[in-house]
Amino acid sequence: SAVISQKPSRDICQRGTSLTIQCQVDSQVTMMFWYRQQPGQSLTLIATANQGSEATYESGFVIDKFPISRPNLTFSTLTVSNMSPEDSSIYLCSVVAYPGQVHTEAFFGQGTRLTVV
Amino acid sequence: GENVEQHPSTLSVQEGDSAVIKCTYSDSASNYFPWYKQELGKGPQLIIDIRSNVGEKKDQRIAVTLNKTAKHFSLHITETQPEDSAVYFCAASILTGGGNKLTFGTGTQLKVEL
Numbered sequence: 001s002a003v004i005s006q007k008p009s010r011d012i013c014q015r016g017t018s019l020t021i022q023c024q025v026d027s028q029v030t031m032m033f034w035y036r037q038q039p040g041q042s043l044t045l046i047a048t049a050n051q052g053s054e055a056t057y058e059s060g061f062v063i064d065k066f067p068i069s070r071p072n073l074t075f076s077t078l079t080v081s082n083m084s085p086e087d088s089s090i091y092l093c094s095v096v097a098y099p100g101q102v103h104t105e106a107f108f109g110q111g112t113r114l115t116v117v
Numbered sequence: 118g119e120n121v122e123q124h125p126s127t128l129s130v131q132e133g134d135s136a137v138i139k140c141t142y143s144d145s146a147s148n149y150f151p152w153y154k155q156e157l158g159k160g161p162q163l164i165i166d167i168r169s170n171v172g173e174k175k176d177q178r179i180a181v182t183l184n185k186t187a188k189h190f191s192l193h194i195t196e197t198q199p200e201d202s203a204v205y206f207c208a209a210s211i212l213t214g215g216g217n218k219l220t221f222g223t224g225t226q227l228k229v230e231l
Contacts, residue, residue, distance in 0.1 A: 004160075031217065033218065041223075041224075042206060042221045042222060042223045042224050043161070043206065043219070043221045044221075045218055045219065045220075048218065059118075092160055092161070094219075096217040105151065105163050105166060105217075106151065106163070106217050106219055107163065108153075108160035108161045108162075109160050110158075110159055110160045111159070111160045113158075
């Protein structure tokens with residue numbers, strides 16, 4: 001499995017500010033995803049990070065609020081913009097599929113615990 | 118879209134007993150069903166998965182069963198140990214060339230008591 005590093009691991013932010021979360025993988029991966037896990041809740045897919053093009057967002061999530069970049073096969077960022085206390089969650093990076101493979105398992109980073117005050 | 122329901126939300130067992138967690142899914146096109154274990158402060162860890170072309174898969178003390186007709190799948194943990202205490206999530210997806218977008222269940226808090 002890939003080693004997935006997320007930064008920061010946690011942060012406390014003021015409302016109205018933005019935070020960029022980084023996801024670095026130790027090997028090239030085809031697919032990268034961003035999930036949100038609200039306190040005590042399950043995981044919800046935010047978007048698919050597409051290399052070299054705009055991310056594909058799930059219903060209820062928009063680019064202006066959660067801009068995503070993916071400049072190469074090993075790195076992606078998620079920005080949480082104009083934060084409010086409702087954005088307090090764990091944000092998780094997930095990677096799937098390696099070059100040369102069609103289907104494989106989804107692995108997760110350790111998450112970024114965000115608290116908005 | 119896919120909807121995954123998971124039961125129970127909490128489960129307490131005595132060490133050495135078995136634990137069973139059940140999930141149902143709504144989309145008959147789903148063909149991949151992983152289970153994740155999440156310990157406090159950590160990301161989800163894949164523990165076992167099953168694809169729709171098999172009915173059962175086992176890995177040491179952990180097994181998963183799948184009933185495609187009824188659209189439900191279950192996680193079975195035998196000889197539970199305190200280190201099995203965690204939150205367990207089931208998930209479902211349709212594996213395609215576009216990747217693996219998971220729809221998660223609501224989670225089960227498993228507590229193994231000494």
